[in-house]
Amino acid sequence: DAKTTQPNSMESNEEEPVHLPCNHSTISGTDYIHWYRQLPSQGPEYVIHGLTSNVNNRMASLAIAEDRKSSTLILHRATLRDAAVYYCILRGLMNRDDKIIFGKGTRLHILP
Amino acid sequence: AAGVIQSPRHLIKEKRETATLKCYPIPRHDTVYWYQQGPGQDPQFLISFYEKMQSDKGSIPDRFSAQQFSDYHSELNMSSLELGDSALYFCASRARFLAGELFFGEGSRLTVL
Numbered sequence: 293d294a295k296t297t298q299p300n301s302m303e304s305n306e307e308e309p310v311h312l313p314c315n316h317s318t319i320s321g322t323d324y325i326h327w328y329r330q331l332p333s334q335g336p337e338y339v340i341h342g343l344t345s346n347v348n349n350r351m352a353s354l355a356i357a358e359d360r361k362s363s364t365l366i367l368h369r370a371t372l373r374d375a376a377v378y379y380c381i382l383r384g385l386m387n388r389d390d391k392i393i394f395g396k397g398t399r400l401h402i403l404p
Numbered sequence: 405a406a407g408v409i410q411s412p413r414h415l416i417k418e419k420r421e422t423a424t425l426k427c428y429p430i431p432r433h434d435t436v437y438w439y440q441q442g443p444g445q446d447p448q449f450l451i452s453f454y455e456k457m458q459s460d461k462g463s464i465p466d467r468f469s470a471q472q473f474s475d476y477h478s479e480l481n482m483s484s485l486e487l488g489d490s491a492l493y494f495c496a497s498r499a500r501f502l503a504g505e506l507f508f509g510e511g512s513r514l515t516v517l
Contacts, residue, residue, distance in 0.1 A: 326505070335408075335494045335508030336447060379446075391437050391460055392496075392506055394446040 294376040298382045304370050304384055313366040314380030321361050324383050327354065327365050328392065329376040336394070339365065374389070375402045406430055408509035410495050416515045417485050425512045429497030435459070437477040437506060438470060446464040447494060453478055473493055485516045504514045 297315040303311040316325065326341040340347055340354045342363070347354045353366040367374055379397040382389050409428040417423050429436050435454045439447040449462035451474035464470075467485075472478045482489060492513050496506040 328505075330447075335496070335511050336506075337508060341505070377446075379426035389451055391449050392461070393449060394439075397446060 296382060296395055298378070298396065298398045300396065301402060303401045305403050306372060307349045307369055310367040310370045310374070310400065311358050312367075312378050312380075313360045313362065314364070314401065316380070316382055317361045320383055321383070322384055325354065325356060325363050326362075326381045326383050326392070328381060328394075330377065330379070330397075331373070331376045336392075341379070341383075349391070355373075370402050372402050373404060375400055405465075407453060408495055408497050408507050410509035410512050412491075412512060412516075413510065414513050416517065417488065418517055419485055421516075422487050423482045423485060423514060425482075425493050425495075425514070426515060427478045427480070427495030427497075429476050429478070429495075430499075430507055433497035433499050433507070435498050435500045436472055436476070438480050439476070439496065439498040439508075441489075441492040441494065441511075450480070453483070482514075485514075489514050490516045491515060 322381050324343050326339050327339040327340050328336045330336045340352050342354045342356055355364045377397040377399050379394050411426045437452040438451040439445040440450055450464040451470050452460045456472045467483050470480045492511040493510050494511045496508045498506050
């Protein structure tokens with residue numbers, strides 16, 4: 293399985309943008325890049341996903357490098373509620389049964 | 405919108421006892437996943453079901469079993485409980501034909517004394 297590498301933890305000030313990096317140098321051409329997050333004492337929740345082009349939704353933006361070997365999750369204006377563990381996960385296009393395999397993730401701390 | 409419902413939310417058992425956790429997926433979701441998250445750890449995939457059949461298996465102990473019923477709800481049965489089984493157990497569901505994201509429940513916290 294293609295693996296991802298993320299920093300263990302990051303810190304950001306409230307109301308500032310946050311850029312969470314993810315390296316996936318062994319990504320295959322059919323792998324989607326998914327991001328999930330887990331707030332304290334809650335189940336994981338979907339954030340965003342993409343294949344090649346940058347993606348935006350109400351929660352975040354996903355910037356994907358041209359060679360697809362890395363990506364960045366962007367929270368445009370962090371709030372205290374965004375403090376969570378963020379997981380970058382690769383999921384195969386053709387495998388509709390694919391479960392989510394969680395790696396180590398990045399623990400994001402938001403400073404008031 | 406309806407979410408994934410898990411019950412009970414908290415459960416306390418003694419060693420060697422049996423526990424059963426229930427998961428009610430989002431309506432029209434046909435695939436259910438179970439995860440275990442120990443203290444300070446990341447969620448670990450246990451097992452999944454699609455249309456009432458086991459579709460994938462992860463690091464689930466032999467003491468654990470699970471099934472998906474005709475109404476698509478799922479139950480995780482854990483026997484001969486050990487102290488190390490104390491964890492948060494998450495259930496997730498999705499609609500397979502959409503190949504979309506997984507929706508997770510709030511989790512069931514099992515404490516084994």
